[in-house]
Amino acid sequence: MSEKRIFVNGDLTSDDKFQTAMQEIEQKGFIPTHRNGDTGIGKTLEDELGIEENPVQAADLGAVELKATRKDSGSMMTLFTKSPSKRGVNNSVLRNRYGYQTEESIELNPDVKVLHTTVNGADFNTLNGEKFLKITSVGDRLYLEHAQDGILEDVYWEKDKLKKAFDKKYPTQKMYHVQAETQRSNDGTEEFHYDEASSLSGFSGDKMIECVESGELVVDIRLGVYASGDKKGKPHDNGTAIRVSPSKLDDCFDEKKELL
Secondary structure (H helix, E strand, O other), X not given: OOOOXXXXXXXXXXXXXXXXXXXXXXXXXXXXXXXXXXXXXXXXXXXXXXOOOOOOXXXXXXXXXXXXXXXXXXXXXXXXXXXXXXXXXXXXXXXXXXXXXXXXXXXHOOOOOEEEEEEOOOOOOEEOOEEOEEEXXXXXXXXXXXXXXXXXXXXEEEHHHHHHHHHHHOOOOXXXXXXXXXXXXXXXXXXXXXXXXXXXXXXXXXXXXXXXXXXXXXXEEEEEEOOOOOOOOOEEEOOOEEEEXXXXXXXXXXXXXXXX
């Protein structure tokens, strides 16, 4: 699944125009990837549509986000990222208080803990077989709650700020979701056949909050250690991500229109 953010502008934001473009791409059959790795599916589709690469955080007014996924992938889809409202709590509270060490992290830096966990609003997740963390809604905030320690008063997201961040990423409340069959050529190159596409509309900040509270959307906490490069052994925060299972994506939107 591609984690890269792709936005379509101009004529392609029309369902009819996007449908026509996708029909032409579908008729090409399997297309060799334009880039190795997970993001190849998004990059290849982007090139085929004639879309120029754009920064991860950029979203022009009126743009529609495009998500490309492999049909055989069960990976979660990132909708957007937003750290807790209080700065630094990911490290000062979550990493230091609830982090753990792995064989890899100890080898990289025995003094740094890591924390990779997926949290939802429906029930506590588990760590080493024990109840661990969940999202709890209290008033105008979403708190992180620990099974033993209770609500973590310093680790929260203000709902209004979450809504604003979400609506900024999805100014038209719309997304195109394209899915592809995959195969490997004789030389091992991954190839994509983009044969399903839909237009999803009506996903507001308010509905996003409701989906987090109900557990349809999850929150991924990704605190790790650099494994290579100049920062090898130093702690990193890959961002607190609001994510969804591809099987539940359609439920987040009010309307779905099949284009392919």
